[in-house]
Amino acid sequence: MALISMQDVSFTYAYSEAPALTDVSLTLEERLLYGVIGVNASGKTTLCSLMRGLIPLFHPGTLTGKVEIRGRNLLEWDPAELSRAIGCVFENPFTQISGIKDTVFEEIAFGLENIGVPRDEMIERVLEVVERLGLEELIKKNPNELSGGQRQKVAFAAIVAMDADFIVIDEPTSQLDPEASDAVFEIIGDLRKRGKSIVLVEHKIDLMAQHADRIIVMKDGRVIAEGPTADIVTSGVMDEADVPRPEVTELALALQGTGKAFPSLPITRAEAFDALSSRRGG
Amino acid sequence: MAITFANVSFAYPSGWRAVDDVSFTVKEGERLAIVGQNGAGKTTTVKLMNGLLKPTSGTVTVDGVTTAERTTASIAATVGYVFQNPDDQIFASTVRDELEYVPRYRKWDDAKRDERVGRAARLAGIERYFDSNPNDLPLVIRKFVAIAAVLVGECKYIVLDEPTAGLDRPGQRRLVSLIDQLESEGVSVVTITHDMRFVAQTFKRVIAMANRRIIADGDCASLFASDELLRQASIRRPELAQLVRDLGLSDRAYRLDEIAALIPDNR
Ligand SMILES: Nc1ncnc2c1ncn2[C@@H]1O[C@H](COP(=O)(O)OP(=O)(O)OP(=O)(O)O)[C@@H](O)[C@H]1O
Ligand SMILES: Nc1ncnc2c1ncn2[C@@H]1O[C@H](COP(=O)(O)OP(=O)(O)O)[C@@H](O)[C@H]1O
Ligand SMILES: [Mg+2]
Ligand SMILES: [Mg+2]
Numbered sequence: 001m002a003l004i005s006m007q008d009v010s011f012t013y014a015y016s017e018a019p020a021l022t023d024v025s026l027t028l029e030e031r032l033l034y035g036v037i038g039v040n041a042s043g044k045t046t047l048c049s050l051m052r053g054l055i056p057l058f059h060p061g062t063l064t065g066k067v068e069i070r071g072r073n074l075l076e077w078d079p080a081e082l083s084r085a086i087g088c089v090f091e092n093p094f095t096q097i098s099g100i101k102d103t104v105f106e107e108i109a110f111g112l113e114n115i116g117v118p119r120d121e122m123i124e125r126v127l128e129v130v131e132r133l134g135l136e137e138l139i140k141k142n143p144n145e146l147s148g149g150q151r152q153k154v155a156f157a158a159i160v161a162m163d164a165d166f167i168v169i170d171e172p173t174s175q176l177d178p179e180a181s182d183a184v185f186e187i188i189g190d191l192r193k194r195g196k197s198i199v200l201v202e203h204k205i206d207l208m209a210q211h212a213d214r215i216i217v218m219k220d221g222r223v224i225a226e227g228p229t230a231d232i233v234t235s236g237v238m239d240e241a242d243v244p245r246p247e248v249t250e251l252a253l254a255l256q257g258t259g260k261a262f263p264s265l266p267i268t269r270a271e272a273f274d275a276l277s278s279r280r281g282g
Numbered sequence: 283m284a285i286t287f288a289n290v291s292f293a294y295p296s297g298w299r300a301v302d303d304v305s306f307t308v309k310e311g312e313r314l315a316i317v318g319q320n321g322a323g324k325t326t327t328v329k330l331m332n333g334l335l336k337p338t339s340g341t342v343t344v345d346g347v348t349t350a351e352r353t354t355a356s357i358a359a360t361v362g363y364v365f366q367n368p369d370d371q372i373f374a375s376t377v378r379d380e381l382e383y384v385p386r387y388r389k390w391d392d393a394k395r396d397e398r399v400g401r402a403a404r405l406a407g408i409e410r411y412f413d414s415n416p417n418d419l420p421l422v423i424r425k426f427v428a429i430a431a432v433l434v435g436e437c438k439y440i441v442l443d444e445p446t447a448g449l450d451r452p453g454q455r456r457l458v459s460l461i462d463q464l465e466s467e468g469v470s471v472v473t474i475t476h477d478m479r480f481v482a483q484t485f486k487r488v489i490a491m492a493n494r495r496i497i498a499d500g501d502c503a504s505l506f507a508s509d510e511l512l513r514q515a516s517i518r519r520p521e522l523a524q525l526v527r528d529l530g531l532s533d534r535a536y537r538l539d540e541i542a543a544l545i546p547d548n549r
Pocket of ligand 2: 019038039040042
């Protein structure tokens with residue numbers, strides 16, 4: 001059974017003229033990391049909201065077509081049950097903080113507390129993710145007195161601690177320094193290895209190329225391509241969608257047809273290194 | 283004319299020390315990037331530039347006058363700051379109202395108001411949202427509204443706090459042409475960003491911050507050449523710069539054309 005299946009799905013937000021999603025048909029399998037890319041306003045966040053059951057419940061509008069999550073029609077899911085089944089990180093890091101907790105530690109533990117996780121286990125889970133994200137110095141700090149990137153890390157940590165089977169993550173690294181972005185992708189990669197199903201919206205294509213199994217490309221509310229990461233990021237669909245390719249892929253494309261050409265297009269730095277290392281000094 | 287920090291330290295009211303003994307100068311007409319670790323003190327530093335915050339010790343001087351001696355409103359006419367979170371900046375219920383705040387405050391006549399507002403909206407690419415409520419717009423568009431609102435004022439120094447966050451490629455092109463335009467008018471542009479590919483393409487001078495301090499202030503190539511500085515500031519060099527370094531081809535190359543030239547023939 002597919003994790004999610006969508007057939008001819010269109011959605012128009014209430015009071016808005018143009019549809020945010022048009023004729024989307026997609027099947028997502030369990031235990032894979034799907035990357036979603038596309039320019040601003042192409043419909044990425046709307047697609048996430050749909051998968052999480054926020055549409056049409058919390059974002060009213062006109063929904064047509066059929067959406068099934070784990071074989072059950074979206075409209076038949078109990079919203080509370082769905083929100084437990086799906087972990088999600090929202091796009092805007094500035095609005096993720098609950099505002100009612102006094103410390104970063106309690107903020108990260110908030111969700112676990114709500115679902116009644118025993119105290120020892122809660123502490124263990126929170127401290128583990130705190131360490132991976134380098135938040136140790138901040139755990140006693142007031143969550144309302146954090147820098148932009150620190151807030152985003154806390155929001156991400158809270159979702160990771162929840163350990164849901166299916167996680168939808170919308171731009172988790174937009175405010176993060178490069179080291180923290182790497183750490184977030186590594187954590188997501190580990191979740192994937194542990195068998196979680198993940199949908200990840202991100203602009204950082206170099207990291208996406210390293211970690212995603214498959215890529216969904218959006219443009220003007222439509223899914224214009226879906227396929228294995230290497231096929232997608234080396235194809236012309238990237239130009240059509242006006243999204244960048246991995247830097248090493250761009251280098252290889254620039255060298256095509258010259259005496260320096262790569263044997264095939266690399267999508268990660270490791271692949272590019274392997275292709276070039278035998279040429280060194282030669 | 284310049285903005286000068288001399289041994290500036292700052293602690294928030296809760297006592298949290300955010301900036302420690304920072305000294306640097308931004309000259310009129312100069313453009314530079316500030317990069318570094320989350321929580322390093324970048325936003326705090328630039329808020330000290332336009333008087334939103336005043337130093338706990340040390341002095342910040344804008345065109346010869348210390349910020350301690352001036353009101354925040356009077357400094358804001360010289361140093362424009364675009365907030366990291368646009369929602370901390372935007373208060374009006376339409377985009378037009380937000381952009382006309384400065385003209386109203388400074389009592390400009392209608393002709394000047396329309397000219398400045400129109401130009402700012404064009405540069406930021408938000409003309410078609412004039413009648414929208416900012417709350418209904420996506421975060422990245424709200425950021426461009428915040429940028430436009432600052433462009434309306436005739437500031438000599440403009441600070442952009444993470445304009446590249448969540449920005450797509452068309453947006454990056456618009457941002458670069460906006461920065462180029464400001465530079466051609468002699469306006470200084472200070473940009474905080476975590477996007478090293480963008481830094482490499484757009485700036486020569488870059489300041490790196492880590493742990494409340496400035497740890498480097500110089501050209502991109504020197505910063506990207508130092509593993510130690512990058513580690514301290516939690517940054518990474520752009521992918522291609524790392525590739526040619528791993529291959530032993532160059533420690534300093536970072537632009538695509540430079541790097542393409544370094545790749546050996548495949549025979
Ligand atoms: N209002 C506040 N009260 C107390 N501490 C604060 C406050 N705002 C920020 N800080 C702390 O000051 C330090 C510097 O914060 P600042 O916002 O300047 O960082 P930054 O370099 O801009 O980080 P980022 O890249 O995440 O935006 C951080 O440790 C942060 O937690
Ligand atoms: N809550 C909303 N109400 C009305 N229109 C919206 C809302 N959220 C998004 N939209 C519109 O839907 C389209 C898709 O937006 P979004 O899904 O946020 O794109 P992305 O995440 O790819 O930037 C855009 O035209 C956007 O303006
Ligand atoms: Mg979005
Ligand atoms: Mg900041």
